Amino acid sequence: MRARKEKPIFRGLTIAAAGDLGGSAQWTDANISRWVGLREGKFVRAMGEDVTHVVCSGEEFKRKEGFVKLALKRPKTCQIVTLDWLEDSMLKQKRLDEEPYSHLRALKRERERERKRLMVIKGLEKAVKEVNPNLYHLYRDHTFFQYEVVMTRDDEGAGIQGERYVMSIFESNNAKPRLYWFIARFFKKKGDTLAKIHRPSHAPGVFAREFDLFEKFFQKKTGVPWAQRLVRAGTTDNSCFQYQPPTGGKPVGWVPAEYIPAEAPDVVMTDGVVSTTATTQPAVTAADTNDSETANTTAIPVAKPSHTPAPHPQPQPFLTPAPSPRADLAITTATTAAPSQGRDENHSFAGLSSTAAPTFTWPTPGTTPTMIDLTSTDTPVCAL
Structure with missing residues (x-):
């Protein structure tokens, strides 16, 4: 019966064995050399520059002697793998990725587990007097x-x-x-x-x-x-x-408006927050303008300090009536004075009332629509 031809999965590879591989009795040097050779690879028991893979057990890798020591000096050209890589590659008839079988990867995983274990212990010790940095x-x-x-x-x-x-x-x-x-x-x-x-x-x-x-x-x-x-x-x-407060544009935290340094031109207030990352424009006085111009000043709102972390206040809603469906629509209002819509000290909007909205009435058939005197200051007007 003619023997089956194996795929050349080890073509161009030189595989060396270090120490006892720890497998079954069939994993002898003669058998490994024959199996690797059938797949166009080369098996050696002497370490050289042409060796691409070193197969060894976990105990042999931990000793870091002989072939393993030489292979560690050139990790980019020589892989240190377990016997499972060689066996699985032959069973699946393809060269498998060495990363899951690498002794170096296993060592890194072990070191990472040890690092996390020590970090937990250190955090628990620190939590006795300070605060656990893990939490x-x-x-x-x-x-x-x-x-x-x-x-x-x-x-x-x-x-x-x-x-x-x-x-x-x-x-x-x-x-x-x-x-x-x-x-x-x-x-x-x-x-x-x-x-x-x-x-x-x-x-x-x-x-x-x-x-x-x-x-x-x-x-x-x-x-x-x-x-x-x-x-x-x-x-x-x-x-x-x-x-010493932070400098160089770094945040300095919330500061009340009355305690902002006047000699710091690069400090501005925005919604009760001090920021050193913005610069203010020089003030314009009436003397610097023409006779027909006046100096405009804008008051910056300052919010009351709060000791609880809270998001910025929501924008103030506006009362906008819908357009009239008829040109002869008469407009009246239910109130004689508009409520104040200013922002109170607690970041809420006071003075808003449902009675402040204008009321629309349709004219009675056969009557003349009521006209509003726009020149009068006593009559509230809602622009459509």
Whole structure:
């Protein structure tokens, strides 16, 4: 009976075996050499530059001696695979991808598992005094200001050099609703890596509580309220900790309008938020214009500070009546004065009422439609 011709799946490959392959008794050097040769490959027991694959067991790879040591020096031209790659390739009659059978890939997976295990252990140890970094991250407000504030103190007269506090507010990663935690770390001197932890809350809580602790701690150490951190920066003596606001266009957080530094021309207010990334245009006075022109000034709205993270207010709705289907339509209004539609201090829109909408009435047959005196200031008019 004529033998079946095998596919040349190992053409151009030189395969070497390192140590005991750990397979069955049939995996002898003579059998492997014959099976590889039938598929136009080459099997050797001596390591050379022409070797493209080294087949070895897991124990042999961990020792990293002999053929394995030489193969590790040229990982781009020599693959270190298990015996399963050789066997599966011959059974499926095609050269399989070496990646799933690679000893190097298995080593990387093992190292990744060990790294994650150590990260979990380190996070649990850190959670005893601080916050577990696997469950929390630094909080950023809607201005993209990150709540990690550094305060420093240098008082040569008192022998203090390089003291610093790092205040942080952390936000939960997955917990809903979001939980927050205030932490302060104290470093005694410059270059000190061992910090003393101040965590007033034994458990995370709502933002209002933790932000209140944050503000009180900041004022206690600097002597300056958190809301006045920009206008009073650097105004206290050396016995207090000093806070330097971010510069270079970085977010500085929310600041009330009355506490914006007047000497900072590149700071503008937008909806109660301080931004250093925009520049204001120089003011135009009446003296710089012609006699027929007047100076226009635009008041910038300032929102009341809020201690809870909230989205920006929705745009104000407008009352727009529908067009009249008839030209002889008479228009009357149910009220004599339009309500105020201003924005209140809580980002809501006050003064809007359903009675403010104009009422349309059809004229009685045989009567003349009522005409409205547009020159009168007492009659409210709705333009169509």
